[in-house]
Amino acid sequence: MASAQTIAIIDDEVDLVNLFQEALEHNGFKVCAFTDPIQAFNSLEKTIHEYGLILSDYRMPKLNGHELCTKLKQLNPELKVILMSAYDTVECNTSKFTFIKKPIRIAELLHIVRNNLAENISVITKKVERKGTTIYNNE
Numbered sequence: 001m002a003s004a005q006t007i008a009i010i011d012d013e014v015d016l017v018n019l020f021q022e023a024l025e026h027n028g029f030k031v032c033a034f035t036d037p038i039q040a041f042n043s044l045e046k047t048i049h050e051y052g053l054i055l056s057d058y059r060m061p062k063l064n065g066h067e068l069c070t071k072l073k074q075l076n077p078e079l080k081v082i083l084m085s086a087y088d089t090v091e092c093n094t095s096k097f098t099f100i101k102k103p104i105r106i107a108e109l110l111h112i113v114r115n116n117l118a119e120n121i122s123v124i125t126k127k128v129e130r131k132g133t134t135i136y137n138n139e
Contacts, residue, residue, distance in 0.1 A: 006050055007113065009033045010040045010068065011057035011084070016102075020055065023106045024113065037063040041071060048076045052117050058085035069097060080116040 007029050011017050014035050021033045032051075034040035037060045044051065054072060056065035069081045073096065081097040084104070098116055100109070 006030045012060045053080040
């Protein structure tokens, strides 16, 4: 049985993974973080039913987030998935996943994560504008 509070973060940007992990843990979530999508899949395929949500970058080397999350969702159809991208367009059908545009403020990320874990939300499209020179601003 999946724990609704357990989240896996997968992104090849180490600083972003650390920021999101710290913010989510500070807000009561249990987080497992990965910077390599192949390593993430190898670890998560064995324990996927322990997770309520996957938060993954779309563009990563070796295995993109859509392919990774599609494979994980085949193992656990109840899994919630949030794909992130700094690009305006992605080359996939995101109707099965929530899609958010980076950069995103921490408050917005927390709101989207909570909504995905609390409800059966299939798609949330949120455009977040860059404010100042800080990419990941929590203001």
